[in-house]
Every structure is written in C-alpha cells, then in structure tokens.
Amino acid sequence: MSDFPTDNPRPHERSEWRRALLARRRDWWASAEARLAADRLGEQLSGLLRQLEPLSLGLYWPLEGEFNAVAWARAHKLGEQMQLALPFARKATDQGPAQMEFRRWDGAEPALKDECGIPSCSGPTLVPEVLLVPCLGYTREAFRMGYGGGYFDRWIEAHPGVTTLGLAWSCCEAPFEVLPHDQALTIVLTEREIIAP
Incomplete structure (x- = not known):
C-alpha cells in the first residue's frame, strides 16, 4: 500500500496514518466499486445480526465515506425489531x-x-447490547483507527460486555501501531469478509 507510511510511525505520528487512510477512502469512495460495497457490507451485517438477535443496537451518524448505518437500519425497519440508540459526545473540560x-x-x-x-437525539441513556463502530482503518486483530478523539475506545473500555462490530472498507486495512488505550473490537466486517480474531 504505497500511500501508507512505511516506517512504522511512532505513536505521536498517528496523524500520518489518518491522513493516508482518509485519502485512500476518499479516492475509493469515488469509484464504481464503492457503490456495490455498501450493499455487500449491509448483507454481511444483516446476517450477523440475525445470529446475535440483540434487543438493542447502537448506531452512529455517518461521516462522508463511512457505511451509512442509519440509512441501513431505516431500510430494514430495525426500529420495529429492537431498540436503537445514537451516541451523544461531550468534549473534554477542566472537570x-x-x-x-x-x-x-x-x-x-x-x-x-x-x-x-x-446529529444525535435526546432520549434516555441506553447501553446497547450490540454496538456498530465506524472504522477509518483496521487491523487483522480487530483494532480500529478512528479520528483521534478516543470516544469509542473510552466507551468500549467502560462497557466490556457489549458486542462491538467494526464496520470498515477492505481498502482501509492498515498495519498501524496499536497503543495501550486502543480497545479491540469483537468483530470487524468489511464488504469482503468477517474478521473475528
């Protein structure tokens, strides 16, 4: 993957990985392949949820280039089958x-x-049984790279009993360095495979 860093960057250089992954995803997102990939990833996800049969599902509001979990959940009328939840993030303060x-x-x-x-909502707090997690990048060991805020890592660490499903595009597999605060996901799904280490 020639557009990725090649010298195993130090932890403070993770921004280089993020830039490379964003660029790769942006180029891939404009391709014809991307239009078919969302359907394939949605099929993988539907099959896995049929096996898990959760009573509640945590979603995320998609950023450009991410799998649109909200549109997928609406199209499959998941709100009629289980309780849905959206994240609400608060920035760091002195407290x-x-x-x-x-x-x-x-x-x-x-x-x-x-x-x-x-975008979020004002409903009561809920700890979902299964959580969908957007992945900018991922490893074969089911670690993810996000955008650097640490929101998902902190939440997952605090809720170890939740099944976490990372949703990623196969073009964004990357051998980035895993740091002590990184939390492994239960499973990573791409349009091509299910990775369950």
Missing part, C-alpha cells in the same frame, strides 16, 4: 475527559447535535 453516551432513538430525524456537531 474531566471527553465522554460519550448512547441515547434511545426513535428513528426520527435528529433535532439536536452533540458537542462535536454530530
């Missing part, structure tokens, strides 16, 4: 680090945004 919680979501268009400017 503590950045935090994230999940709130019950009725599927309606969000009327508010969290402190990071991402």
